[in-house]
Amino acid sequence: MRAAASAILTCLVLTSVSCTHVRDVPAPEPDEVREPAPMETDPYAWLEEIDGEVALAWVREQNERTRLELASTPGFQSMYEEALAVLGSESRIPSLTFKGRDLYNLWRGPENPRGIYRRTTLEQLRSGDPQWTTVIDVDELSRREGTPWVFKGMSCLPPEHRRCLVSLSPGGGDAVEIRELDSRTFRFVSEGFFLPTAKSSVEWIDENAIVVGTDFGPGSMTDSGYPRIVKVWKRGTPLVEAATLYEGDPSSVSVSARRLRTATGDIDLVHEGTTFWTADHYLVSGLGSSGEGATARLTKLELPETAVVNDGFRGRLVITLKEEWSRAGRTFRSGSVVLADPRVLTGAPGEIEVLVEPTAGAIVEDVEVADEVIYVTMLDQVRGRLYRFRPAAEGWTQVPLPDNGAVSVMTVHGESGDALVKFESFVVPPTLYLVEGRAAAVSPAVVAAQEPTFDGSRFDVTQQFAVSRDGTRVPYFVVAPKGMLGDGSRPTHIFSYGGFRNSLTPSYSGSYEQHYGAYGRLWLEPGGVFVLANIRGGGEFGPEWHASVLKENRRKVFEDFEAVAEDLVRSGITSPSHLGIEGRSNGGLLTLATMVRRPDLYGAVISGAPLADMRRYHEMLAGASWMAEYGDPDVPAESAYLSKYSPYQNLRADADYPPLFVYASTRDDRVHPGHARKVVAKKLDQGHEVWYWENIEGGHGGSSTNEQLAWRIALSYAHLWRNLR
Secondary structure, three states: OOOOHHHHHHHHHHOOOOOOOOOOOOOOOHHHOOOOOOOOOOOOHHHHOOOOHHHHHHHHHHHHHHHHHHHHOOOHHHHHHHHHHHHOOOOOOOOOEEEOOEEEEEEEEOOEEEEEEEEEEHHHHHOOOOOOEEEEEHHHHHHHHOOOEEEEEEEEOOOOOOEEEEEEEEOOOOOEEEEEEEOOOOEEOOOOOEEEEEOOEEEEEEOOEEEEEOOOOOOOEOOOOOEOEEEEEEOOOOHHHOEEEEEOOOOOOEEEEEEEEEOOEEEEEEEEEOOOOOEEEEEEEOOOOOOOHHHOEEEEOOOOOOOEEEEEEOOEEEEEOOOOEEEOOEEEOOOOEEEEOOOHHHOOOOOEEEEEOOOOOEEEEEEEEOOOOEEEEEEEOOEEEEEEEEOOOOEEEEOOOOOOOEEEEEEEOOOOOOEEEEEEOOOOOOEEEEEOOOOOOOOOEEEEEOOOOOOHHHEEEEEEEEEOOOOOEEEEEEEEEOOOOOOOOOOEEEEOOOOOOOOOOOOOOOOOOOOOOOHHHHHHOOOOEEEEEOOEOEOOOOHHHHHOOOHHHOHHHHHHHHHHHHHHHHOOOOOHHHEEEEEEOHHHHHHHHHHHHOHHHOOEEEEEOOOOOOOOHHHOHHHHHHHHHHOOOOOHHHHHHHHHHOHHHHOOOOOOOOOEEEEEEOOOOOOOHHHHHHHHHHHHHHOOOEEEEEEOOOHHHOOOOHHHHHHHHHHHHHHHHHHHO
């Protein structure tokens, strides 16, 4: 172990250079991680009191220590200003959503740190100098009402899209207040639909009725903290008089309702998420436009419990299969997308059509549906491909877009099928294309392109493969200076996630800001190497890439990540003392767990909004909803394997951990900030080097404004640079 933790801290405070890492505790074999002691009273449980006076005093103390010491790193202010400039670039591609013929966007800038929700038209956007109309000024609303509102979306009733339900979070959490807005007068509707702050779901039936799931009172929420009851609520009546449409089990994750509007008729569905990865789907008949929930009939659809209903298309359901499905003498492959009349799924005769199947190297990533067109995004060895499907015309057509990057359909106009599609790569800034839905020939037209935030021509991008402990080949991308010597001296930053089918694809510096931020200007240009690891648990190679590491197989996620780290060292790109790792949320759990398993392998660790106490995670906020991913700590066999890697319980005073930076948000109502707080407090008491930053607002994303995000990004890179040079 280092000579003394206090000496290390003194060195960091009094000097402008990082201290040398001394490793004299041998690295454990992954299967030899120390068994935790029997469950005992948690000495840091008081930090789970989110707004507790003593807990918040501790948070303020840690924030101040980080501000005085980590934020005093030479170059910090410059990194903050650079990050803010990247995040606030006027040329950045706006995130757009069609509502009718209008395009809506939330834009944050120096004058509007919380954002203005605005709209323009496609014609205006294509002109290169669009004129925007402000619909909601979130900053002005926050000032007027004395609440730090964070805009969370707006759902409008087609086809006019005038009546809208706006979701506003007080501080950025998942719980939102819902208000009705008139999108033509830009005013909230007096006596309109209104729901107080809760984790709610709403769906328009018609202008006088909605289906709502919310906190109706005691017993109305699931064990995971989401609605378990959906009701039909008529305009002008109190919520207590809303008619119950469906009531789910408290042990389920959530219940919600959807109206899929298709060119040949609407389809009403109720969805009960029985676990995070399984669901029961019900076809609702008789709901009509009257909103008479009490007269509606529900019929369960005959679908695999893992199937995902994406949307509706010409009266049929668009369904993605997450496991092999045999029905009526046919077998449909896992990862396929099929079309089915919902009546066929309730016993009526009819065929199920295969829309697309995965191949050996290409899997379905996303499906977007319009009245007459379906767009399917596929990943081919983690590189984006886009296809357009027109059943009455030419069938499938590949959309010609650049290679070696990420493709995402930003928004589709329902009637025309026109799609705005974004392409980006590690070194190519985002470019926005228009793909016309009705055009016979697919010829994407450039609508807008972001100006470069760094000189991408200086860097090579390669995809490499590491071999995990069980022989699985694990891909990872390396972005490195051209002509770099393989002498193991390069500061290297690995970002990864490894869970919940979340695919990590190539993305440009600053466009993926909630993950690894402005890495081009703050990391690559000063001489660092950036690595994106596509470990198992994500969705990069289809459902099995994720399913193979659930529950008792979770250790394979850590083994994949460690294999990538070892491969980087073996190839001469870097060495342990120059290797830093980062992940957030489930990725924060990843970096904490591998730090505990292999402290010898890294020179610095960043863990954002992490899970850490895997013995109690299911009792903290939304944790119970993730038991299908991790396991149930109340089941002895599952508690046994969770306990083996739970970072909080496995921290050791006699280990030589690399310096750790943890960040979280007080208003995160998804992953409890107590996870992060307790890990930091325990490490501090054990004498380890650890820094903590807790943003008071920001929800699970960790920030509500560009300034807050730029500060956190600068802290992260300050931590890496001071420890990895």
